[in-house]
Amino acid sequence: MNKLIKWLQDNQLDKYADVLKENDIESIDLLTELSEDDLKTLGFSLGDRKRFTIAVKSLENKSIHLSSDDLALIEALPYVIAYPLKRTLLEQHPWTRINLLKDTFLNYLKYLGLLSASEFFNSEIKDKGMVALFHKNLMETAFGKWNHYIRECLSFLKQENHKFFYPELLAYYELVETGNKSKKYKGEIEYQDANGDTQIIVQTSITSIGMLINFRNRYLGHGQTLDEDKSKALWSEYYPIFKNLLEQLSFTKDYPMLKREYGETYLLHSSEMTAVESNVVSNSNIWIQNKEGESFDILPFFIVPGEVSLAKDDKEQVLTYESYTGKTIKFFSPEGTEKQTSGKVLDRLNLLLREKQKEIPFAPESFTKEEFLHRIAEENKLLLDLLIAEKKIIPGVYQHREDIEIKLREWIGARASIFFIVAEAGSGKTNLLVEIQKQYTELELPSLLIRAGRMEKQTLKQQISYLLNIDLEKGLADYTTIHGTQASPTFVLIDGLNEAINAEEIWLEIIALCKIFEAGTIKFVVTNRINTKADLIRYKV
Numbered sequence: 308m309n310k311l312i313k314w315l316q317d318n319q320l321d322k323y324a325d326v327l328k329e330n331d332i333e334s335i336d337l338l339t340e341l342s343e344d345d346l347k348t349l350g351f352s353l354g355d356r357k358r359f360t361i362a363v364k365s366l367e368n369k370s371i372h373l374s375s376d377d378l379a380l381i382e383a384l385p386y387v388i389a390y391p392l393k394r395t396l397l398e399q400h401p402w403t404r405i406n407l408l409k410d411t412f413l414n415y416l417k418y419l420g421l422l423s424a425s426e427f428f429n430s431e432i433k434d435k436g437m438v439a440l441f442h443k444n445l446m447e448t449a450f451g452k453w454n455h456y457i458r459e460c461l462s463f464l465k466q467e468n469h470k471f472f473y474p475e476l477l478a479y480y481e482l483v484e485t486g487n488k489s490k491k492y493k494g495e496i497e498y499q500d501a502n503g504d505t506q507i508i509v510q511t512s513i514t515s516i517g518m519l520i521n522f523r524n525r526y527l528g529h530g531q532t533l534d535e536d537k538s539k540a541l542w543s544e545y546y547p548i549f550k551n552l553l554e555q556l557s558f559t560k561d562y563p564m565l566k567r568e569y570g571e572t573y574l575l576h577s578s579e580m581t582a583v584e585s586n587v588v589s590n591s592n593i594w595i596q597n598k599e600g601e602s603f604d605i606l607p608f609f610i611v612p613g614e615v616s617l618a619k620d621d622k623e624q625v626l627t628y629e630s631y632t633g634k635t636i637k638f639f640s641p642e643g644t645e646k647q648t649s650g651k652v653l654d655r656l657n658l659l660l661r662e663k664q665k666e667i668p669f670a671p672e673s674f675t676k677e678e679f680l681h682r683i684a685e686e687n688k689l690l691l692d693l694l695i696a697e698k699k700i701i702p703g704v705y706q707h708r709e710d711i712e713i714k715l716r717e718w719i720g721a722r723a724s725i726f727f728i729v730a731e732a733g734s735g736k737t738n739l740l741v742e743i744q745k746q747y748t749e750l751e752l753p754s755l756l757i758r759a760g761r762m763e764k765q766t767l768k769q770q771i772s773y774l775l776n777i778d779l780e781k782g783l784a785d786y787t788t789i790h791g792t793q794a795s796p797t798f799v800l801i802d803g804l805n806e807a808i809n810a811e812e813i814w815l816e817i818i819a820l821c822k823i824f825e826a827g828t829i830k831f832v833v834t835n836r837i838n839t840k841a842d843l844i845r846y847k848v
Contacts, residue, residue, distance in 0.1 A: 760806025
């Protein structure tokens with residue numbers, strides 16, 4: 308007698324044995340997949356449907372059992388990791404289970420990444436490069452981007468001798484990822500070559516996090532479905548790696564996450580939320596707390612559900628940052644809910660990003676030529692990285708425009724200070740400016756690339772002063788290292804003038820700036836999208 312027949316008999320449902328067999332339901336594992344509508348189709352009476360549902364629930368409870376080690380691990384972890392981990396360990400379907408493993412690993416990376424971000428944004432350190440790192444990796448996130456952000460952020464904070472609220476965070480990441488003693492594995496890494504073809508190479512020194520990122524990218528990143536045997540094999544290979552990472556996170560119990568909502572304080576640790584008494588004074592409704600009772604603000608990267616209009620009775624207990632456009636922030640809960648907000652949480656993040664970019668400006672006498680060249684090199688690199696991240700340009704892919712490139716090179720020694728380029732949308736204006744900047748750099752001619760539609764400041768003078776970190780009140784003319792000579796000028800490349808809200812005002816500023824310096828010593832290359840000649844009337848050209 309097979310297990311299915313025995314189960315049906317034990318639950319007084321054996322009269323349905325034949326109809327189940329006729330519909331190819333011959334395994335007890337398939338019973339849990341049958342819906343109420345399926346049972347109706349199979350001819351189950353109302354009473355037998357109820358009996359079947361109760362019996363299947365009992366079957367699931369008996370078949371699902373977490374070991375004491377599993378329970379202890381769940382109890383030791385923050386809620387944002389523990390909740391999805393428990394769900395993963397309880398899942399019986401192999402394919403679903405490895406997908407849940409991937410999701411839990413993502414929550415793990417987000418926990419480390421968002422706490423690293425919180426360390427920086429809670430510090431007194433101001434650095435435009437760190438803000439650019441956030442934009443590059445955490446505006447549109449991916450597994451590898453999260454890990455890159457964690458690595459670079461923690462490395463920067465260490466170099467700055469930052470006093471960590473959560474010092475174990477740095478020690479842990481060095482232990483498992485960047486330190487000489489981090490555990491290494493041998494594995495096959497999948498990547499795309501310059502031609503876009505998928506290649507696989509064997510590496511012998513892959514970190515635990517690297518192995519898990521590769522697991523996600525190689526097996527779960529292309530929409531493919533794996534069979535049961537392959538899914539089980541992947542679980543056996545990769546879950547122990549992840550489990551080892553989690554077991555070393557036990558120190559998180561000393562830094563619990565708490566929230567205050569609806570007049571109550573809740574502990575967000577383990578897989579269940581717990582109401583607790585707390586006298587901690589916090590400016591936020593969600594925070595990390597240490598043994599001394601000190602609080603550490605983690606807004607706007609973790610928020611309480613009420614911030615996005617989720618009701619008290621909803622299942623969500625906390626929401627974690629997922630992505631950011633500048634106008635909205637997307638959040639996900641460990642329970643699987645997606646929400647967006649454009650209110651005060653967004654305002655908080657935008658304010659933090661702006662404040663972290665404010666630096667003490669250089670005086671004219673201290674702004675050397677070397678400092679000028681360093682600043683424009685840094686700003687150009689940040690912008691280039693952003694253009695690549697946005698897929699506005701593709702490294703190594705460029706269609707030369709010989710006629711216009713020759714004119715832009717021949718124009719170097721001329722007294723004329725403005726080169727105005729107009730073309731239709733999609734004609735490659737941004738690519739042209741990136742290419743000509745590369746050519747100017749090879750000729751040792753300094754250039755600064757600015758996207759008119761993405762300026763942080765309202766005026767062009769303010770934007771140039773902001774990028775170079777100079778004092779606008781002193782006047783640009785006082786900064787003599789900015790301009791070059793007619794034979795060796797400085798270039799300002801303005802991409803997409805039409806995309807600026809105040810395009811006409813910026814155009815007038817360009818004309819005015821040309822008059823400040825000797826003719827031909829600072830040159831502006833300006834691109835503008837047009838559909839008809841009428842689009843140029845506003846510039847009076």
